[in-house]
Amino acid sequence: MATEILMPALSPTMEEGTLAKWLVKEGDTVTSGDIIAEIETDKATMEFEAVDDGVIGKLLVAAGTEGVKVNAPIAVLVSEGEDVPADAPKSETAPAPAALNGEEGKIAAPASAAPAPEMPKADTTPDWPEGTAMKTQTVREALRDAMAEEMRTSDEVFVMGEEVAEYQGAYKITQGLLDEFGARRVIDTPITEHGFAGIGVGAAFGGLRPIVEFMTFNFAMQAIDHIINSAAKTLYMSGGQMGCPIVFRGPNGAAARVGAQHSQCYAAWYAQIPGLKVVMPYSAADAKGLLKTAIRDPNPVIFLENEILYGRSFDVPDLEDFTIPFGKAKIWREGSDVTIVSFGIGMTYALEAAERLAKDGISAEVLDLRTIRPMDTDAILASVRKTNRLVTVEEGFPQGSVGNYITSVVMQQAFDYLDAPVINLCGKDVPMPYAANLEKLALVTTDEVVEAVHKVTYR
Amino acid sequence: MAARKSTAKPNVSAEDLLSYYRDMLLIRRFEEKAGQLYGMGLIGGFCHLYIGQEAVVVGLEAAAKEGDKRITSYRDHGHMLACGMDPKGVMAELTGREGGYSKGKGGSMHMFSKEKHFYGGHGIVGAQVPLGAGLAFSDKYKGNDNVTFTYFGDGAANQGQVYETYNMAMLWDLPVVFVIENNKYAMGTSVQRATKSPSLWERGAAYGIAGEEVDGMDVLAVKAAGEKAVAHCRAGKGPYILEVMTYRYRGHSMSDPAKYRTRDEVQKMRTERDAIEHVRDLLVTGKHATEDDLKTIDKDIKAIVNEAAEFSKESPEPALEELWTDIYA
Numbered sequence: 016m017a018t019e020i021l022m023p024a025l026s027p028t029m030e031e032g033t034l035a036k037w038l039v040k041e042g043d044t045v046t047s048g049d050i051i052a053e054i055e056t057d058k059a060t061m062e063f064e065a066v067d068d069g070v071i072g073k074l075l076v077a078a079g080t081e082g083v084k085v086n087a088p089i090a091v092l093v094s095e096g097e098d099v100p101a102d103a104p105k106s107e108t109a110p111a112p113a114a115l116n117g118e119e120g121k122i123a124a125p126a127s128a129a130p131a132p133e134m135p136k137a138d139t140t141p142d143w144p145e146g147t148a149m150k151t152q153t154v155r156e157a158l159r160d161a162m163a164e165e166m167r168t169s170d171e172v173f174v175m176g177e178e179v180a181e182y183q184g185a186y187k188i189t190q191g192l193l194d195e196f197g198a199r200r201v202i203d204t205p206i207t208e209h210g211f212a213g214i215g216v217g218a219a220f221g222g223l224r225p226i227v228e229f230m231t232f233n234f235a236m237q238a239i240d241h242i243i244n245s246a247a248k249t250l251y252m253s254g255g256q257m258g259c260p261i262v263f264r265g266p267n268g269a270a271a272r273v274g275a276q277h278s279q280c281y282a283a284w285y286a287q288i289p290g291l292k293v294v295m296p297y298s299a300a301d302a303k304g305l306l307k308t309a310i311r312d313p314n315p316v317i318f319l320e321n322e323i324l325y326g327r328s329f330d331v332p333d334l335e336d337f338t339i340p341f342g343k344a345k346i347w348r349e350g351s352d353v354t355i356v357s358f359g360i361g362m363t364y365a366l367e368a369a370e371r372l373a374k375d376g377i378s379a380e381v382l383d384l385r386t387i388r389p390m391d392t393d394a395i396l397a398s399v400r401k402t403n404r405l406v407t408v409e410e411g412f413p414q415g416s417v418g419n420y421i422t423s424v425v426m427q428q429a430f431d432y433l434d435a436p437v438i439n440l441c442g443k444d445v446p447m448p449y450a451a452n453l454e455k456l457a458l459v460t461t462d463e464v465v466e467a468v469h470k471v472t473y474r
Numbered sequence: 475m476a477a478r479k480s481t482a483k484p485n486v487s488a489e490d491l492l493s494y495y496r497d498m499l500l501i502r503r504f505e506e507k508a509g510q511l512y513g514m515g516l517i518g519g520f521c522h523l524y525i526g527q528e529a530v531v532v533g534l535e536a537a538a539k540e541g542d543k544r545i546t547s548y549r550d551h552g553h554m555l556a557c558g559m560d561p562k563g564v565m566a567e568l569t570g571r572e573g574g575y576s577k578g579k580g581g582s583m584h585m586f587s588k589e590k591h592f593y594g595g596h597g598i599v600g601a602q603v604p605l606g607a608g609l610a611f612s613d614k615y616k617g618n619d620n621v622t623f624t625y626f627g628d629g630a631a632n633q634g635q636v637y638e639t640y641n642m643a644m645l646w647d648l649p650v651v652f653v654i655e656n657n658k659y660a661m662g663t664s665v666q667r668a669t670k671s672p673s674l675w676e677r678g679a680a681y682g683i684a685g686e687e688v689d690g691m692d693v694l695a696v697k698a699a700g701e702k703a704v705a706h707c708r709a710g711k712g713p714y715i716l717e718v719m720t721y722r723y724r725g726h727s728m729s730d731p732a733k734y735r736t737r738d739e740v741q742k743m744r745t746e747r748d749a750i751e752h753v754r755d756l757l758v759t760g761k762h763a764t765e766d767d768l769k770t771i772d773k774d775i776k777a778i779v780n781e782a783a784e785f786s787k788e789s790p791e792p793a794l795e796e797l798w799t800d801i802y803a
Contacts, residue, residue, distance in 0.1 A: 023513025026729030027520065047506060048744075059731035066510040085515055173615070199615070205645070210604050210638025217608015220593055221543070223615060244598050245605060252584035254577035255800035257593070289801050313803035 017072060017100050019088040025054060025061045032056045033081045034089060043071045044095070052089070067092060072099040134400070135393035135428075138343050142304065142332075149330040157299035157331055158188050158264075158320065161306035162226060164336065166196055169224065172310055175202040175211060176228030176265075185230045186266060186325055212238030212263070216245045216315075219261040224310060229265035232281050232319060246315035247290030262309045264318035267295070268360060268410045269458060271323070275446035280411035282358070285317040286387040286420070292341055293387040295319040297362035299329035301385055304339030312341070321360045342389035346398075350380035353468050354398040356421060357408035358384040361459065365408050368464035377472055387417055392424050399425055403434040404471040408464055413441040435471040440464060486694060488762035494536065494693050495753045496771055498528035501552045502750060503779045504561055505724075508551065508568055511783060512728050517568045521582045524552035526723035529749035530655055531556035533696025534623055534716075537704050541618065545593040545606040546625035548583035549655075549722075553625065557590045561778055565786035573789030577796060600633030602626060603652070607639045607713075610650035621707045625653045629660025631674045640681040640713070647712035651703045652678070654717040655690070661726040662734040675717035685715030691747040721747070 022032070033055040045051060045065040052063045072093035076083055083089065091099050152160075166172045173196075178185045180193040180203040193201040204211040208229065215227040229235045235242065246259045268280035285293045292314055296302040302320070309316040347362070348369050357365040362383050369379040380398050384390060399405050405425060407418030418439030425437060443457045486494075505523040512521050524531075527549075535556045538544075546553045554564050559575065567574025568582050575585045583597040593609055596602040606624025613620040630636060631654055643650055654674050658665055671677060675685040684706065688699040696718060703714040721743045725732040732740075757763040 021514055024515045024728075025513070027518060029729075056729075058729065059733070061725075061729075061731045063513075064509070066506055066513075205638075205641060207638040207641065209635045210642055213601065213604025213635060213639070214608040214611055214642060217545075217593075217605035217610075218612045218615070219608070220605065221609045221612025223612045240598055240601060241604070245596070245601055249584075249586075249594070250803055251800045252576055252580040253586040253594070253800075254575065254579050255803075256576075256588050257586045258803040260803075292802075 017091050017093045017097065018067060018069070020051070020065075020090040020092055022076075022083045022085050022087045022089050023054065023063055024085045025056050025063075026058060029056050029085060031082050031084045034076050034078060034083050035060060037074060037078045039071050041071050041074055045069060045071060045092075065092075069094055070097075072097070135396040137346065137391070137394035137397040139346065142300070142339055142345070143334060143337050148333040150333045151328050152299045152303075152331040153326055153328050154296075154299045154302045154320070155186070155188055155325040157303035157329075158306055159190055159192070161303045162189070162310070163192060163195065165307055165310040166192070166200060171222065171224045172226065173200040173202065173223065174226045174228060175204055175215060177204055177206055177230050179203060179228050184228070186322060188320075188325070189228065208234050208237040209241065212241040213245065215261055216241050216259055219246070219259045219315075220249070220257055224260045226262045226264060226310060229263065231277060232265055232267040233277050233279055235263065235265070235281070242285075242291070242315070242317070243288055247288050250314070251290060258313050259315050260313045262306070262316045262318055264306070264309075265320060266322040266325070267319035268321055269442075269447060269454075272449060272451065272454060274449045278447035280319075280409065280442065281317075282319060282387050282409065283411050283415055283417050286390075286417060290315065291388060292316045293319070294341065294385065295359040295387055296385060297324065297359055297383050299327070300331045301339055301345070301383070303331060304337055305341070305385060307336075308338045308341060311338070319359065324360055339385065341386045342391050343385065344391035344394035345383045345385055346380065346394070347383055348379065348381040350378035350402065352378045352402055353404040353406060353472055354380045354382060354395070354402045355406050355408060355464065355468070356382045356384060356395055356418075358387060358417070359410070361408040361410060364459060364461045364464050367461040368468065371461070371465055372468055377468060377474060379468060390421075392421075392428075395421060395425065396429050399429050400432045403432055405433070405437045406440060406464065406467045406471060407437070408440045408459060410442045410459055413439065413444050416441045435473065438467040438471055440467055486697075488757075488760070490536070491753060491757055491760075491762055492771070494532050495750070495757060495768075496775065497532045497535070497556055498693065498750045498753065499771065499775050500561070500778065501528045501532070501555050503775050504555060504565070504782065505551060507779045507783050508565065509724070509728065511565075511569065511786070516787060517582070518570065519581055520548065521568065521728045522549040522726065523724045523728075524549055524722070526743065526749075527655060527657060527690065527720045528552060529693040529696055530653070530690045530718045530720050533693040534651075534653060534700040536693075536697040537700030538621070538623065541591065541620040542704075543591040543593055543606075543609045543613070543620060543622040544625070545602045545609060545622065546595065547599065547602055547627060547630065548595070548597050549627070550583065550585065550595045554585060554587070554592055554595075557587075557592050559587050559590050559592060561782035562785040565782040566789045569786040569789070570791065571786060571789035572792045573785060577800075578792040579796065579800065600626060600630040600635050603630065603633070603636045604639045606652075607643045607648050607650050610643070610648040611646065614646070614648055619649070619708045621649045621651060621704050623651050623653055625655055627660065628654060628656040628658065628665050628674060629663070629668070631677070632660075632668055637677070637681075640678060640683055643713040644681045644683050647710060649707035649710075650713045651700070651707060652683075652685075652713060652715045654715065655720055656717055657720050657722045659722070659726070659734065662730070664734065673717060675715045678715040683713050683715055685717065688716050688718045690718035690720030691743075691749045691752065693749055693753060
């Protein structure tokens with residue numbers, strides 16, 4: 016049976032090329048793998064191999080022909096003793112290549128095309144039952160308890176990282192875990208972030224639930240390829256087969272006087288990645304409830320802590336088991352004049368500012384996002400529709416900040432409710448300086464929050 | 475440290491020899507077909523063919539048992555076929571169709587099968603090395619005797635994460651066989667132009683990891699070395715390195731004109747060292763199979779590959795809703 020040999024595509028972007036040279040002539044016998052022609056693309060000259068066995072019945076395109084479209088027949092291959100069929104193509108103009116990359120599949124409707132949405136409502140159900148007894152705990156203790164409780168429940172959960180076991184944690188978050196769970200489940204690693212992040216992800220593919228501690232998220236930049244390319248994308252690339260239940264946790268953002276390489280906030284970076292969940296707690300109760308949720312979650316979770324908050328004490332529900340769901344913001348303070356949205360240590364400034372503003376007669380509603388991804392945009396929108404003014408507060412860099420994203424959501428879904436431009440307060444657009452006075456200047460402050468609120472309320 | 479070069483060859487039955495022949499031929503014909511479909515525009519993007527290297531995976535799969543895991547780079551079609559994944563599902567993934575192993579969302583470089591313990595298919599050079607050690611970690615943690623075959627190329631062997639992984643794999647006695655598929659070229663850069671190390675497997679010595687060089691064009695030599703490596707891992711002695719000397723006949727990817735080596739060099743390997751021809755000779759000279767038997771096998775393989783190609787053309791493109799699925803579990 017005669018088969019047409021078609022002009023091959025030889026690169027991801029090739030649409031046409033030059034048939035530079037035939038290495039066979041009509042009547043030649045070829046076997047699979049023989050080089051039959053040389054083809055010039057825009058990048059290089061490539062050899063073109065026969066894929067089937069047979070005899071070259073007819074060459075349809077002369078050597079030296081330029082602009083031969085991909086998929087155009089260039090020769091006819093026949094079996095031994097067979098004639099070239101009469102209806103074999105004669106010209107070198109070819110039908111258009113099969114349309115395999117249909118345009119219709121490419122674009123998803125942008126969020127802005129949605130019809131006027133219903134009024135969003137914040138989920139204000141309490142995180143724990145009314146009347147629950149509370150105890151005072153530091154964020155540090157709350158994080159440790161969360162890990163210990165989940166490790167008691169499931170043998171699949173283990174902790175690995177630098178100094179997590181014998182040293183009891185560089186920041187003492189894993190204190191006592193080695194004694195209780197042993198070296199099989201509390202594992203000291205060498206200083207090798209890229210390597211142990213990859214091993215953690217592999218262990219999660221293998222059915223375990225690793226908690227990978229980074230001594231700080233600044234060091235996780237060495238490991239970011241595994242966090243994003245290996246952990247976050249594999250479920251999608253495997254068509255849903257290969258999940259990665261892993262928690263990457265550790266302190267994030269500025270501590271005090273540790274300079275540019277140890278002071279970056281990564282909330283906005285990781286929040287950009289589909290496939291990741293990103294958590295940044297402020298209080299001890301949230302740290303505990305959210306970390307337990309993170310460990311149980313079947314997806315990779317980035318859990319951003321803060322060194323300055325580790326030692327702060329908060330009320331934590333005295334319950335055997337409680338979790339805080341992802342994607343649910345917490346309203347710390349109700350108000351009517353302005354909405355302040357923050358997360359993590361930014362909440363310190365937001366709450367202090369609200370206190371001071373109250374004395375000036377300005378009533379601020381303060382929202383703690385708690386999870387950056389998924390983000391509780393309903394809670395933000397519901398609050399902005401009430402107060403008509405918005406200030407966001409975070410420690411990260413300004414360009415491409417979490418606040419920028421919140422602003423775009425509010426612009427698209429509550430534009431008519433805004434009475435003033437949104438202000439995004441961020442860390443300054445500079446590497447973190449070491450000098451005490453400059454560092455103070457580089458970070459967001461309570462004064463700046465107060466000033467921004469005065470601006471958006473015109474008071 | 476083990477002997478530099480494994481020379482022991484296992485006694486194999488005619489039946490085993492025939493099955494290696496079939497498995498290697500399936501990979502070669504499948505890859506030739508993939509190259510053809512790429513030329514027709516049915517396969518897009520990057521497509522890295524395994525032609526020439528077939529004896530590596532077939533030899534090592536012959537040393538594996540049920541439960542063992544495997545993970546590799548983006549030159550992954552051969553590994554998937556060798557561990558028993560369905561050629562139809564693999565080819566349909568290459569064409570980006572619903573019937574592909576990843577529903578068309580992964581492509582040539584990103585395929586997985588939990589059922590066959592195949593953990594990808596990874597597009598970042600070297601990333602599969604710590605991932606493979608992590609898989610081995612999970613088996614050791616669970617207390618079973620499974621081994622993970624972690625394949626990477628001579629190019630990946632210069633990535634830092636490989637050595638981070640060697641260090642931890644040895645420190646924790648992880649049951650992982652590191653298989654360096656040395657096909658002599660990292661894209662267009664020959665091994666000699668990338669390192670002055672005389673050999674890649676010997677780098678394991680810095681971490682106390684045993685290993686050896688293996689003739690990757692001889693499936694029986696690969697199998698013998700694989701059995702030794704696997705026995706080492708299962709005995710709880712930690713990782714083992716096999717540097718398997720092989721050769722790829724085609725370019726790095728479909729768009730590689732391969733000007734960094736001569737046609738003679740390729741032709742010499744094809745005619746003198748071809749792994750499939752080698753087994754064919756063993757079968758015929760050992761009177762384990764007649765020419766007619768081999769023709770029948772050729773025909774069967776062609777039919778399997780054609781069926782896979784047809785399936786990959788007929789399977790529909792994924793539904794548009796698939797854009798938004800499988801992002802979170």
